[in-house]
Amino acid sequence: MNTLLRNFSHTFRRFFTASVLNLLGLSIAFSACFVILTQVDYDYNYNKAYPAHDRIYRVEINVGEAFGGWQTWVPRPLCEMVGACSPHVQAISVSSSSNSISDFEVDEHIYSERWFTGFSDYLEVFQPAMVCGTTASLNEPNHALISASMALRFFGTTDAIGKTIYVGRKSRNQPLVIGGVYQDMPLNSQLGNCVFSCLRPDLNKDSWSNWNYVFYFRLDTPASLPDVRQSVIEAGKRMLPKEMFGNGDELEDFDNFMRFTPLDEVHYSMVGNKAATSKAAVYLLLCVSVLILLTAAVNYMNFSLAETPMRLRSINTQKVLGASTFSLRVYLLLESVLVCVCGFLLSLLWLYLLQDTSLNTLVASDLSLVNHPVLLASLGGIAVLMGLLAGAYPSYYVTSFPPALVLKGSFGLSPKGKMLRTFLVCFQFFVSFMLIIAVGIMFLQSRYIRHSDYGYDKSVVLVGNLPYELLDRRETFVSELSGLSGVEGVSISQFILNSSDSYMNWGRGQGDNNIYFACFPVDYRYLSVLGIKITEGRDFKAGDGDVYIFNEAARKKYPWMKVDEPATPGDYPVVGFCENIRFSSFRNNDAVEPMAFFIYGKNHVDWDANNILNIRVAPGVDKVDMLHRLAEVTEKMAPGSDFRFRFMDEVIDQNYHQELRFTRQILLFSLIAIVLSMIGVFGLTLFESEYRRKEIGIRKIMGSSTGEILYMFTKRYFVMLVVCFVLAVPFGWWIGHDWLESFSDKTPIRAWVFVVSFLLVSLITVLTVTFQCWKNANENPVRSIKTE
Numbered sequence: 029m030n031t032l033l034r035n036f037s038h039t040f041r042r043f044f045t046a047s048v049l050n051l052l053g054l055s056i057a058f059s060a061c062f063v064i065l066t067q068v069d070y071d072y073n074y075n076k077a078y079p080a081h082d083r084i085y086r087v088e089i090n091v092g093e094a095f096g097g098w099q100t101w102v103p104r105p106l107c108e109m110v111g112a113c114s115p116h117v118q119a120i121s122v123s124s125s126s127n128s129i130s131d132f133e134v135d136e137h138i139y140s141e142r143w144f145t146g147f148s149d150y151l152e153v154f155q156p157a158m159v160c161g162t163t164a165s166l167n168e169p170n171h172a173l174i175s176a177s178m179a180l181r182f183f184g185t186t187d188a189i190g191k192t193i194y195v196g197r198k199s200r201n202q203p204l205v206i207g208g209v210y211q212d213m214p215l216n217s218q219l220g221n222c223v224f225s226c227l228r229p230d231l232n233k234d235s236w237s238n239w240n241y242v243f244y245f246r247l248d249t250p251a252s253l254p255d256v257r258q259s260v261i262e263a264g265k266r267m268l269p270k271e272m273f274g275n276g277d278e279l280e281d282f283d284n285f286m287r288f289t290p291l292d293e294v295h296y297s298m299v300g301n302k303a304a305t306s307k308a309a310v311y312l313l314l315c316v317s318v319l320i321l322l323t324a325a326v327n328y329m330n331f332s333l334a335e336t337p338m339r340l341r342s343i344n345t346q347k348v349l350g351a352s353t354f355s356l357r358v359y360l361l362l363e364s365v366l367v368c369v370c371g372f373l374l375s376l377l378w379l380y381l382l383q384d385t386s387l388n389t390l391v392a393s394d395l396s397l398v399n400h401p402v403l404l405a406s407l408g409g410i411a412v413l414m415g416l417l418a419g420a421y422p423s424y425y426v427t428s429f430p431p432a433l434v435l436k437g438s439f440g441l442s443p444k445g446k447m448l449r450t451f452l453v454c455f456q457f458f459v460s461f462m463l464i465i466a467v468g469i470m471f472l473q474s475r476y477i478r479h480s481d482y483g484y485d486k487s488v489v490l491v492g493n494l495p496y497e498l499l500d501r502r503e504t505f506v507s508e509l510s511g512l513s514g515v516e517g518v519s520i521s522q523f524i525l526n527s528s529d530s531y532m533n534w535g536r537g538q539g540d541n542n543i544y545f546a547c548f549p550v551d552y553r554y555l556s557v558l559g560i561k562i563t564e565g566r567d568f569k570a571g572d573g574d575v576y577i578f579n580e581a582a583r584k585k586y587p588w589m590k591v592d593e594p595a596t597p598g599d600y601p602v603v604g605f606c607e608n609i610r611f612s613s614f615r616n617n618d619a620v621e622p623m624a625f626f627i628y629g630k631n632h633v634d635w636d637a638n639n640i641l642n643i644r645v646a647p648g649v650d651k652v653d654m655l656h657r658l659a660e661v662t663e664k665m666a667p668g669s670d671f672r673f674r675f676m677d678e679v680i681d682q683n684y685h686q687e688l689r690f691t692r693q694i695l696l697f698s699l700i701a702i703v704l705s706m707i708g709v710f711g712l713t714l715f716e717s718e719y720r721r722k723e724i725g726i727r728k729i730m731g732s733s734t735g736e737i738l739y740m741f742t743k744r745y746f747v748m749l750v751v752c753f754v755l756a757v758p759f760g761w762w763i764g765h766d767w768l769e770s771f772s773d774k775t776p777i778r779a780w781v782f783v784v785s786f787l788l789v790s791l792i793t794v795l796t797v798t799f800q801c802w803k804n805a806n807e808n809p810v811r812s813i814k815t816e
Contacts, residue, residue, distance in 0.1 A: 573629020
């Protein structure tokens with residue numbers, strides 16, 4: 029061991045620059061691989077923390093292309109029909125279609141938490157681990173379950189059974205009694221940490237027209253799914269309303285009417301969650317991690333080979349003094365393993381120093397080292413294996429020359445070794461080109477999302493939630509905000525434009541006059557505040573109620589709709605049409621999707637929950653100062669409220685957080701691949717320039733200039749770059765194109781992305797080769813020949 033450490037220390041000091049670059053490259057590769065694999069682990073194990081995850085299914089219904097195709101919303105009677113149709117169904121979960129952030133008052137303190145509701149014991153399907161109490165407490169009216177971390181924040185203890193929290197404010201008189209405390213759910217779980225409470229038992233109990241719920245069920249075994257499917261078909265033919273589902277014709281083609289999606293697959297499903305990741309993205313990240321590790325191994329092999337000319341005399345002198353070839357190879361292999369292990373340990377230092385930085389935003393998972401012991405152990409094993417594999421050929425090569433030949437100084441390049449090193453560097457170029465092309469395509473789409481015409485000026489609109497205690501004083505609050513200098517208009521809506529893939533979908537009419545559209549409830553100021561133009565008819569006005577303004581896409585799809593006439597017979601009147609705007613996300617083609625702005629009137633008094641403030645500020649206003657002034661007005665009218673304004677640009681970015689995060693991941697790993705590739709090029713040119721010093725010296729004596737010698741080296745690399753680029757283009761295009769498929773409205777792939785990727789890698793490569801070869805190209809040729 030002492031000999032090994034002495035040789036390692038001597039080699040590190042003698043080849044200091046190469047050794048530092050090698051360790052740096054290895055540590056970067058292991059750090060990047062750890063970050064990538066935490067994301068892969070997060071996605072691969074999504075929802076697998078639930079005890080019966082392989083027996084839980086979500087019901088999805090196909091309502092037809094005219095009404096949006098597959099969806100997760102179902103009516104409550106359908107859920108209860110499925111739950112009762114077979115003894116194989118052990119439990120069902122009928123819950124609200126979404127969860128939202130709500131305020132809860134506890135001992136005069138206000139906490140903002142996610143609030144989730146459903147019928148009866150809807151958590152029994154998921155069987156969360158309980159600290160105290162049971163999920164069955166949800167069968168009791170006005171009872172709730174909270175997580176252990178919430179219990180500690182609310183009450184300072186997890187023993188919270190019987191304690192009370194209040195929805196909104198205590199004055200609202202909506203208490204929830206804690207019936208159980210569950211262990212905190214993992215980040216990669218379907219439900220997450222919420223305040224779980226129950227809905228009124230009789231709500232929509234027999235209503236087939238209210239499709240407001242998400243439905244999961246748990247089976248006794250996955251093998252019973254075909255039996256349950258057949259039972260659902262038979263029950264459906266007896267119980268499904270004919271006016272909604274016909275005479276059971278849909279059930280004859282059951283797979284195109286209803287499907288049961290396994291809980292393990294929900295995370296990847298685009299139904300109900302178009303922002304979800306895909307298995308292709310997970311596999312791509314896994315492949316990238318493997319490619320980065322391979323690139324690092326290639327670099328180490330290149331550096332080991334680059335050191336060969338300087339180590340041959342030392343190693344073969346040891347042969348002459350009696351050391352066996354086998355022992356020398358073992359020492360060189362152990363040295364290789366030691367280098368890789370040191371690189372791995374250095375990566376742990378980088379990860380520890382960076383774990384509380386913006387690196388956390390790069391992945392959805394937790395980057396804390398202590399939370400990934402299996403992953404760390406695996407990477408440590410990979411480091412040892414990498415050392416053995418990467419050191420195998422160099423240790424064989426450096427000990428393969430006859431001692432007498434080496435000591436006389438007559439040895440040369442191996443054609444097979446040269447071919448191997450060329451292939452390894454080409455592999456690195458291929459990876460760099462492929463990733464840069466892919467990230468270039470992703471950049472085009474990200475830029476398209478940010479700079480497209482939305483139909484309104486999103487950069488001057490602020491949004492925020494109206495505090496609950498101000499719902500009855502909305503007009504007063506709007507007046508207060510409108511009086512601030514720099515505020516050009518204030519409006520209230522139920523949703524934030526572009527914040528989601530879908531909002532509230534309405535179906536109206538029957539037969540040939542059936543319409544289906546996205547409904548966006550607003551007040552009468554909304555269109556003027558956002559600057560949305562009316563194309564026919566009029567804008568909303570004060571006093572309007574139960575009236576529509578449809579977009580042009582709706583008029584094109586339903587040409588019978590006219591201004592001042594009901595949208596369909598017996599429906600509410602249409603007062604105008606507006607231009608098409610971007611109202612959801614680029615995952616939908618809003619240019620052809622019907623939507624309507626709607627004002628709640630006397631027929632929807634109980635529906636009016638508009639609580640989103642939309643504030644238009646004048647151009648040139650100091651945004652930071654405006655945010656402070658808005659917060660001051662809110663604090664004056666609703667003291668203690670947890671209130672935050674955001675510009676719509678920030679909201680839109682949040683809607684694409686999954687895609688933007690994936691783009692940043694690929695960008696970072698592309699840069700890492702380029703850095704590792706350039707380190708590999710540095711090692712290869714170091715190897716060749718040392719072996720070809722005599723040739724360089726002779727060429728100098730024969731009249732070659734420094735530029736001509738540099739051209740001799742760079743010409744070979746340019747050919748390699750062209751070949752690798754041609755091979756990488758289809759793969760990079762495929763990765764980018766596959767990623768674009770998640771968007772309905774997408775940018776075309778531009779040719780300059782490919783040109784820039786080639787120029788970028790080529791320029792960096794030429795600079796690296798020139799830097800490395802400059803010394804030998806300018807060296808005194810007499811010294812080069814004499815040394816050789």
